[in-house]
Amino acid sequence: MSSPCRNPEWHPAATRLLPFALVTMLAVATNEASAQQAAAPDAQHGPNEIAVTGLFPNGGSPPPLDRIGTRFEGNKPAIAAGKELFGQMNCTGCHFNGGGGMGPALMSGHWRYGGRIDQIYASIAQGRPNGMPSWQDVLQPQQMWELAAYVKSMATSASSSASQTAVPGASVKP
């Protein structure tokens, strides 16, 4: 999905900001995650560069999808862990099982602030001005990646599911 040359972790500027040991560990994790999906990937930090707009003046372009994100996206153990957190952190109270309520729907495929997993991560970490709380002081990056993986999976599984219909439920018999 992403090539090494597009990985922001390997960008010289980003590398300078990271401790040597962490870079080594992330590189190892990358190799292991690509080999199998028995466990959720590890992550010590969030995405390096994020844009939540589709406008890039003067011919700019969106930052590449974060390499950590590609490891979490679609990763079943990460999605399962994220689903657990989604309930524990009361995300369900606003977004329910993806249909939304106090907060927007997450299964509809429409994203106010971007539907890439790294953009979803950023929305969770930073919060968003119309009511999304900022979770970066409460949760670890690993947890926020897992949540992002689960949220991303809601829209993916909804679009492939035909079992739900948009008609009101059956009525109760007297």
Next chain:
Amino acid sequence: MPAKNYAATRYSALDEINGANVGKLQVAFAFSTGVDHGQEAAPIVANNTMFIVTPYPNNVFALDLTKPGAPIKWSYQPRPAAASQGVACCDVVNRGAAYSEGKLFFNTLDDNTIALDAETGKVLWKTNLGDINTGETITMAPLVVKGKVLVGDSGGELGVRGWLAALDTTTGKILWRAYATGPDKDVLIGPGFRSFYPSDNGTDLGVKTWPTDAWKTGGGTMWGWIAYDPDLNLIYYGTGNPGPWNQEQRPGDNKWTTTLFARNPDTGAAKWALQYNPHDEHDYDGINEQILVDMTVGGNPRKVLLHPDRNGHLYVVDRESGEIVSAKPYGHVNSVLSIDLKTGRPVMNPDKLTKVGTVVHDICPTASGLKDWNPSAFSPATGLMYIPHENLCMDWKSRPVSYIAGTPFVGAEVVSKAGPGGNRGEFTAWDPVEGKAVWTIKEDLPLWSGTMATAGGLVFYGTMDGWFKAVDAKTGELKWQFKTGSGIIGQPIAYRGPDGHEYVAILSGVGGWAGAIVSGDLDPRDPTGALGMNGVMADLKTKTAPGGTLYVFALPKS
């Protein structure tokens, strides 16, 4: 005031528009509120000016009724914190303003009460009453009684501790605040407190009927209606649901949630209390309206209040003593078998009690109740009460939930469905003396609008797909209807214009809990969404779209 008078009858003595001519009713003017969330407010008319409060961002418009087309006289933008939208449980609604003493009082979603000069729109004072980081918001319409603005909070789905506060109309200073939970000194229960039923008497029940400290996050918010009896000098209001919805986390009666209070408005001191739903298991808030009427019961004149509770029973309560005179179901109910008039407590159906890990099916009414916030009317001409309500049931599964301040504290997964017959709404004319329905109109969609009765023998209400209707007060016969731009969840009013003629006004714009699927663009494929409303309202997106428009109707000029 939105309820027309302190007795909250929503009865207009105007009779120019009546059954014989209502068919000719036409739009006199319309006005866009510029906000396309649920328009639950009542327009307020005073001094030939109409005042409107929008949902968040709670903009206020004053319209000059003396000029053609009712142009804007002034407007005011309070700019509430945008983040407040994220802690409002059921759309970002506002139920209206109150006019008194040349001032307009209203609340903002981010917990401020503001007084404006009604002539100029200039801010006279602004008082902060809460913190959105605790999940607290304000959506109710204030009531002014004896120089005090009465204001309560919202947030029963976020573990917010409920209260009602009285603010000085001149300065905005908080004169008293009565909490719904906690020790007696916080609830303003003192020596003069004497409830009719034994289980509503005792010391510090707002603490003792909870597990340790659970009352601090236990709800009991006050986002509904207040009535006032000047002769008895008592205000009446009910408190909201206990938190969390998962009842297993809060053994006990959970006082004083879902409780009717009678209080002295001068001091806030409680005179008596009546807990409608001790240890509520179904989100049956007690915030619905109280209509104050004097009626003959068993040959004796009684001062009573009429309260259609979320639990499906129409309470007739002696407003001096707090005794329940009668409590009959006004629609389909199976969660509550009856109200025990000896104890004041509901007799619960054991098959419909909620549990962790088990789906309990077909509980009627659903969490929003047989009727939610949208107020009824009472016509002294017919002696009938007109109740716009729902006919919904639900499946409920409780689950453990942790309290995280500023996030939902619910712990239940709910899926609502239509009640018996399949019609999701009903409009019921109720005889409070006989305790029975006189006629009922079945509506496809839940009724989320208020209603108003007039001396012209008409009753007005709106539907969630946008029809504004006038029906005969005696028979329920449809006399007139008009399709507005969006679903109606507002409160109709009638007023006499500067030209001496009768006008009828309603805000159109779908939303609120039942309409959040449209105003919030929710996904109908998740029936648990919007606290279980998504499933049963899945078709609303095919029947209406968001909006926000005032419509004012009158007879053609002859």
